[in-house]
Amino acid sequence: MTSTDVPSPQAWVEHAIWWHVYALGAVGAPVREPDTDPEPHRLRRLLPWLDHVVALGANGLLLGPVFASSTHGYDTTDHGRVDPRLGTEEDLDALLAAARERGIRVLMDGVFHHVGAEHPLVAQVLAEGRDGPRASWLAVDWDAPGGPRTADFEGHRALVKLNHDEPAVADLVAHVMTHWLDRGIDGWRLDAAYAVPPAFWARVLPRVRERHPGAWVVGEVIHGDYAAVVRESGMDSVTQYPLWKATWSSLRDRNFFELDWALQRHAELLEELLPQTFVGNHDVTRIATQVGADAAVLALVVLMTVGGVPSVYYGDELGWTGLKEEREGGDDAIRPALPEAPPDPSAPGQDVLHAHQALIALRRQHPWLVHARTRADELTNERYRYTATSPDGTHRLQVELDVTDRPRAVVRDGGLVVWAFG
Template sequence: MTWFEHAIWWHVYPLGFTGAPIRTAHDARPRLEHVRAWLDHAVELGASGLLLGPVFTSETHGYDSVDQYRIDPRLGDLADFDRLVAACRERGLRVALDGVFNHVGAGHPWVRRALAEGPDGEYARFFRIDWSDPRSPRPADFEGHSSLVALDHATPAVADHVTDVMSTWLDRGVDGWRLDAAYAVPAPFWAEVLPRVRSRHPDAWFLGEVIHGDHAAYAAASGIDSITQYELWKAIWSSLLDRNLFELDWALARHVELGRGQLPATFVGNHDVTRIATTVGPEGAVLALVVLMTVSGVPSVYYGDEQAFTGTKEERVGGDDAVRPAMPGTPADLAPSGGWMFRVHQQLLGLRRRHPWLVRATTTTTELTNTRYAYTARGAGAADVLHVELDLTDGHRAVVRDDAGGVLFSYDG
């Protein structure tokens, strides 16, 4: 097994986690120390890695970077980052960073120079710019967001830049990259860049954010190790919310197929979606976690979900704030009301760690109605068997048993 086949990530959006200003005047503070104060919490949870959202200098939310070689001053500096990585190492935690390589912020110095110098300027080749009106050149943007200027991935200099950025931070001690909006980047671009990065860091892990399309084909063409499994995420919450477990059964069959060509990155919450405890209630969130921890893939837990945090994603300016909240100074400052969910997470992440074969498990259905679903997860070994039961008939119930019938986890909400 590769190291990332053992990984369970604690996913943190650092600008929100640390209470950094997003749309108001920025300040410079070593807020990464705030994240460092929570690393023991991640270990106690059962995570084996820290998946960090954007940490590079940006204009607002982190996905509009203006310097990918510099830590955002709102979070600190290189010394603060190095201390965080070292603290992770001391605890056996891997570290992955969020790489925004599809686009940059409109205020990026290369964008400004490209527009100022014209089509023959040094940096014009980095972007796709409509020069038809010399008085008002129009850079291509990302999905209609004028603040996000798309890079031209057909330009060799862009491949050189992305290769260098990823290699620089891997040299500095990180273990992998989440490739933001990977689906918007032509797969051949990654197929060129990733081998160059792997030539220096053969053990690095690359996770591509892909929201739609043929995951397996994209992984095969790009060389990306793992693809975000949004299809399974949607089926988990939707089947619980609608009391239609046939949807989950269909999605798990698809999930097994998608996993044949790559190792899916699985989740029930992240920085871009409504909290699972909001969507299906805290009791339903437990059943969602049961599924997450008993099917194949590389799972992540989004910070706060282990405390049954709620929050609704809205399509407006600031609509992400509710799902990207600031955390208190230390775990001891948490409200006690979420302690029960933390203990549930400890049990299920512990179960996952004791059965590492689950990362490549297959699932077969043994019972299925609208409100009852049972499946068996199997690994390569004869003893690699778990039986999972979900029941929505009257409340929220879940049981995980070993092949001898011993109860490894149970919940009756």
């Protein structure tokens, strides 16, 4: 075996399909109200759903923030402690152990751009003043009118920006990331990575990988030069927002030219990295609300037949709807609680679930799709046929999407129909 034949430490991710869960919402934890349950142990409510993940065909749990926080999970108050609304350290250990038993990898959501305003560090820094030992840990305007003012995240005063030029902050983040990897997770989703200088991650990630070379790190990046971000930061991947937008927008507006353009750019990106692909997550209107239930299945066809590392947002596989609104509580509809137990796949009305199972199985049967490139064979506003091809050109699938009258899709292998819808 030559050196070029040796798989990278993150080679496992080429077979990963994530089930993305916003933990606080999925387990029914209170977000803005006091918790009246003295011993919630809510994290264990995810345990019955791990078999659902396996039955779906997925093998990864992308777990929304579990750190102690004040409200929605992204206003961290303690990076080393499980949020009491979710339960205890033992509850998290039980979830990680149950995932390992089923061969499910776990990705944790790392909030390292900012901390919550109620984080002890904030009060400590402000109390110690501009000459205090931790004054440089936060971004603070010490001469602001009315007194010192901390920098925030996108105008949210409850989210206090860390100073990423401070070496002690890099030490803190490296320690937190390594601590939870030691506990048994497999990697990190870096929240708001687009707002953190890539040079910061370039200082942190090599230290993390000294002990955990197999950890996979994906950054939340919404726009910009994705390939340059990965090169400069040392992250493995980024969230593929342009493809997400083009997928739902093309289906909603009946304009497949937008999707074809995005897939051309996607192919260029695949030359440098494996982006994390999705049609739904905890921050966006659910796909079935954007395009309707039937067209949402066509969005899934795209997700499962193009290159990248795909994730399914919890409930999308059940056809859930939910509109994101720009107001307090505007995320509630897209972050609901799961039922106590998964649905019976054999029960009536599980067509969307069956479509997810079938398309994920199709991807499993064609593992080369993780690196697939696409080429348009027919393109009109309402009809799009493309061929997904392995990088070496030896494997192909033909995909047909049609919204001329009603959403329809066909996937062929060598001319043989292997899956159809509508």
